[in-house]
Amino acid sequence: MADVAKEAGVDKATVSRVLRGDPRISSKTREKVWEVIKRLEYKPNALARGLSERKSGLISVEVEEQQFSGLNRFLKGINRIMATVNKEPIIYVADDFEASFLRSRFVAHKVEGIIWVGSPPPDVDFPLIAVGETIDKHVSIVPFWEDLAQMIIKLADGRRIVFAGDTKPNRTLKVKLKGYKGKGKNSLWVCDGTLPKGIGRLINSNYEIDQDSGFKEEYFRKGDMLLLFDERDFAKAMGGYCIHFPCFEMGVLAAKLLVNILRHRDVPFKNLVRFSIE
Amino acid sequence: MADVAKEAGVDKATVSRVLRGDPRISSKTREKVWEVIKRLEYKPNALARGLSERKSGLISVEVEEQQFSGLNRFLKGINRIMATVNKEPIIYVADDFEASFLRSRFVAHKVEGIIWVGSPPPDVDFPLIAVGETIDKHVSIVPFWEDLAQMIIKLADGRRIVFAGDTKPNRTLKVKLKGYKGKGKNSLWVCDGTLPKGIGRLINSNYEIDQDSGFKEEYFRKGDMLLLFDERDFAKAMGGYCIHFPCFEMGVLAAKLLVNILRHRDVPFKNLVRFSIE
DNA sequence: TTGTACGCGTTATCAT
DNA sequence: ATGATAACGCGTACAA
Numbered sequence: 021m022a023d024v025a026k027e028a029g030v031d032k033a034t035v036s037r038v039l040r041g042d043p044r045i046s047s048k049t050r051e052k053v054w055e056v057i058k059r060l061e062y063k064p065n066a067l068a069r070g071l072s073e074r075k076s077g078l079i080s081v082e083v084e085e086q087q088f089s090g091l092n093r094f095l096k097g098i099n100r101i102m103a104t105v106n107k108e109p110i111i112y113v114a115d116d117f118e119a120s121f122l123r124s125r126f127v128a129h130k131v132e133g134i135i136w137v138g139s140p141p142p143d144v145d146f147p148l149i150a151v152g153e154t155i156d157k158h159v160s161i162v163p164f165w166e167d168l169a170q171m172i173i174k175l176a177d178g179r180r181i182v183f184a185g186d187t188k189p190n191r192t193l194k195v196k197l198k199g200y201k202g203k204g205k206n207s208l209w210v211c212d213g214t215l216p217k218g219i220g221r222l223i224n225s226n227y228e229i230d231q232d233s234g235f236k237e238e239y240f241r242k243g244d245m246l247l248l249f250d251e252r253d254f255a256k257a258m259g260g261y262c263i264h265f266p267c268f269e270m271g272v273l274a275a276k277l278l279v280n281i282l283r284h285r286d287v288p289f290k291n292l293v294r295f296s297i298e
Numbered sequence: 299m300a301d302v303a304k305e306a307g308v309d310k311a312t313v314s315r316v317l318r319g320d321p322r323i324s325s326k327t328r329e330k331v332w333e334v335i336k337r338l339e340y341k342p343n344a345l346a347r348g349l350s351e352r353k354s355g356l357i358s359v360e361v362e363e364q365q366f367s368g369l370n371r372f373l374k375g376i377n378r379i380m381a382t383v384n385k386e387p388i389i390y391v392a393d394d395f396e397a398s399f400l401r402s403r404f405v406a407h408k409v410e411g412i413i414w415v416g417s418p419p420p421d422v423d424f425p426l427i428a429v430g431e432t433i434d435k436h437v438s439i440v441p442f443w444e445d446l447a448q449m450i451i452k453l454a455d456g457r458r459i460v461f462a463g464d465t466k467p468n469r470t471l472k473v474k475l476k477g478y479k480g481k482g483k484n485s486l487w488v489c490d491g492t493l494p495k496g497i498g499r500l501i502n503s504n505y506e507i508d509q510d511s512g513f514k515e516e517y518f519r520k521g522d523m524l525l526l527f528d529e530r531d532f533a534k535a536m537g538g539y540c541i542h543f544p545c546f547e548m549g550v551l552a553a554k555l556l557v558n559i560l561r562h563r564d565v566p567f568k569n570l571v572r573f574s575i576e
Numbered sequence: 577t578t579g580t581a582c583g584c585g586t587t588a589t590c591a592t
Numbered sequence: 593a594t595g596a597t598a599a600c601g602c603g604t605a606c607a608a
Contacts, residue, residue, distance in 0.1 A: 021601065021602070022601085030578075030579085031578065031579050031580080032579095032601090032602080033578075033579065033580080033581095033602095033603080033604080034577090034578060034579080036602065036603060036604085037578085037603090037604095039602095040603080044577060044578085045577070045578085046577060046578090049577080049578080063402055063405040063406050064406060064601085064602075065349070065406065065408070065600085065601050065602070066354075066406040066407045066408070067345050067348040067349045067354055067407070067408055067600085067601080067602090068349050068584090068600070068601035068602040068603090069601080069602055069603075070345040070584095070602090071343070071345045071346050071349050071583095071584050071585065071586090071600090071601080071602075071603095072583080072584055072601080072602045072603045072604085073584085073602085073603065074584070076344075076345055078388075081389075083370060083373075085370070086370070087370075088370050089367040091369045091370045091373075092361060092363070092364070092365075092366050092369045092391050093391075095361075095369075095389060095390075095391045096391040096393070096394075099390055099391055099395075100394075103395070103399075108388050108403065108407060109388065109389065110356075110386050110387065110388050110389075111359075111373060111387065111388075111389040112373075112377055113370050113371075113373045113374040113377055114377075115374070116374075116378075117377075117381070121381075124341055125386065127341040128341050128342060128343065128344040129344045129345070129386060130343070130344070130345055299585060299586070300585085308594075308595085309594065309595045309596075310585090310586085310587095310595090310596095311587085311588085311594075311595065311596080311597095312593090312594060312595075314586065314587060314588090315587095315593095315594085317586095318587085322593060322594085323593070323594085324593060324594090327593080327594080342585085342586075343584085343585050343586070344586095345584085345585080345586090346584070346585030346586040346587085346600090347585080347586050347587075348586085348600095349584090349585080349586070349587090349600050349601065349602090350585080350586040350587040350588080350599080350600055351586080351587065351588095351600090352600075
């Protein structure tokens with residue numbers, strides 16, 4: 021910065037002001053300084069800026085979920101927003117880190133806010149967006165499971181409903197679907213644990229196995245409505261439907277909400293994100 | 299830090315030395331200082347430290363892959379190592395960021411090194427680990443596709459081989475498998491694009507469809523060997539095999555290699571990671 | 577509109 | 593073995 025200042029024949033403070041878009045700087049000076057900045061390929065030092073401003077420009081993303089196949093889309097959504105406001109996300113996959121350990125890292129790096137996927141600890145004193153579950157104490161983003169259930173029931177039109185894949189449907193969805201009565205003998209099957217576990221249990225149960233297809237008869241029968249999360253082409257290949265889990269949208273929303281909180285704006289407390297079925 | 303120093307009756311410099319484990323400090327002083335640090339819940343400021351040391355303790359993880367369902371495991375592997383050496387990963391999902399934009403962020407935040415998933419730009423001047431493909435110019439981590447091909451061929455024992463799911467097998471694997479001749483009419487099918495696209499193409503082809511199971515006949519026949527990446531229980535439910543993509547191991551390895559590079563140690567240039575089949 | 581000077585919280589270099 | 597002090601690079605009152 022000192023180099024730029026000297027080269028442009030102004031003071032460091034002026035360079036700083038130009039950089040920060042201070043309106044008091046004359047356009048002549050501003051243009052001159054920008055010219056030098058570009059010519060010298062000067063990049064401000066985020067550490068020094070952070071030290072001076074007492075904030076780092078870093079936000080933290082905590083991910084507890086073991087199975088989160090849409091994580092890259094979620095992060096992409098976050099980045100899309102953060103890149104426009106000069107904030108950098110730090111990501112942890114936190115399942116095995118304890119809260120106190122994480123906290124000390126937040127403090128050390130002067131993290132400005134947190135996006136927490138899963139259920140955040142109750143006593144965090146950082147700006148926090150909770151993603152996935154409604155937490156009374158925090159602004160939260162929740163997939164609109166009730167709406168998904170309605171869509172599925174309508175689409176099923178009496179068929180038995182079968183899920184496949186490793187994405188874990190929420191409890192709300194399962195409860196909703198439990199109320200559904202189809203036409204078949206077993207009008208509905210939804211596993212009661214995570215899906216992989218549920219499937220494992222089925223395999224070990226005493227249903228007959230269709231040796232011809234290599235496919236478990238009790239798992240997927242003729243006439244069933246098969247549902248997969250996010251594997252669009254695979255689902256179609258199997259004659260089923262794909263539920264689009266709105267990970268990208270959730271990332272975008274989480275980032276926007278956090279930015280607004282950091283700017284002391286009011287934000288809606290509970291935010292629902294819609295699924296779509298294809 | 300000044301508070302701690304005053305409270306412990308020593309100088310700031312001494313506190314700093316205690317914190318950094320300087321061996322010249324007497325054990326009496328050390329214990330006293332640690333006591334005060336804990337009592338006051340003092341946490342060092344990473345920004346100030348970084349400013350002074352001219353490095354941030356930040357490393358960057360770039361992810362180009364659109365489909366990377368093991369990203370959370372990969373990041374967990376990275377974190378596992380980084381947490382032991384006081385380095386924090388910043389993650390970008392970078393498919394839509396241009397190199398110059400990323401570079402300026404690296405510079406601004408004094409990023410110490412980069413883990414790049416995909417094919418990194420040729421002219422980066424940061425310590426860099428390339429993950430997924432062998433890049434002559436960089437230390438790289440590559441899944442051992444050749445080995446996987448051997449395992450599959452041995453396990454198939456003449457059966458036709460069919461992949462499913464959204465994970466994209468590497469070109470090497472496909473080339474290797476092309477050399478394989480099984481017993482069936484079509485001894486082998488591997489799609490020639492990404493898998494989802496390949497599946498989509500099959501659906502639109504003129505094969506017959508098995509209406510009984512709702513399953514496409516041409517996609518998966520009796521006697522075929524079905525392979526899925528990482529969906530263990532689902533694969534088993536379908537009577538197939540699960541290929542374990544070693545994402546966690548790759549994350550751990552990437553982090554270890556990068557740390558060693560930052561410590562100016564020699565590291566192997568090409569690193570293979572083994573699959574396992576279950 | 578721009579310059580001066582101090583503070584931000586560490587580490588590192590001299591001293592002692 | 594420890595203390596005093598100068599960087600580190602930037603933002604910002606306060607002055608001019």
